[in-house]
Amino acid sequence: MEKTEMIDRLNDLIQLDVDAVEAYEQAIKHIGYKDIAKRFREYQDDHRAHITNLTALVQQIGGTPLKPTPDLKGYLIEGFTALMSLTGAKQALEAMKSNEKLTNRKYQEAVDQPFPEEVMNLLRTNLSQERWHLSYIEEILSIPRREL
Numbered sequence: 001m002e003k004t005e006m007i008d009r010l011n012d013l014i015q016l017d018v019d020a021v022e023a024y025e026q027a028i029k030h031i032g033y034k035d036i037a038k039r040f041r042e043y044q045d046d047h048r049a050h051i052t053n054l055t056a057l058v059q060q061i062g063g064t065p066l067k068p069t070p071d072l073k074g075y076l077i078e079g080f081t082a083l084m085s086l087t088g089a090k091q092a093l094e095a096m097k098s099n100e101k102l103t104n105r106k107y108q109e110a111v112d113q114p115f116p117e118e119v120m121n122l123l124r125t126n127l128s129q130e131r132w133h134l135s136y137i138e139e140i141l142s143i144p145r146r147e148l
Contacts, residue, residue: 007063100134
């Protein structure tokens with residue numbers, strides 16, 4: 001993989017994680033369950049760490065990292081999550097499930113690329129965390145709660 005393509009792909013993942021931080025913020029505001037909100041804050045921190053690690057990696061490769069601000073897609077994801085969250089915790093969880101499925105898919109696509117081993121190790125770690133996030137959300141959605 002050429003350096004320019006590698007930097008572009010890593011910057012796409014930075015944007016993805018920026019958008020995830022914002023989506024979690026909306027879900028946390030409306031979730032209504034302290035235990036879930038606490039876990040979502042931890043996931044937000046994971047995404048922030050991904051932004052930091054990916055940014056450092058782009059710089060190490062000699063590229064210019066993306067400025068970590070939401071883009072149009074991010075605003076749409078944030079808005080979708082906020083709107084769904086207003087209708088209840090179950091809908092907030094469903095919105096975050098959709099968001100995490102997207103994040104998992106994008107990280108899996110990245111892991112399937114011929115990145116150098118150093119890059120691949122970071123991508124695999126991030127993907128592992130994303131899988132954990134999705135698994136937790138799916139688990140919570142499978143528990144019958146009358147209030148959800």
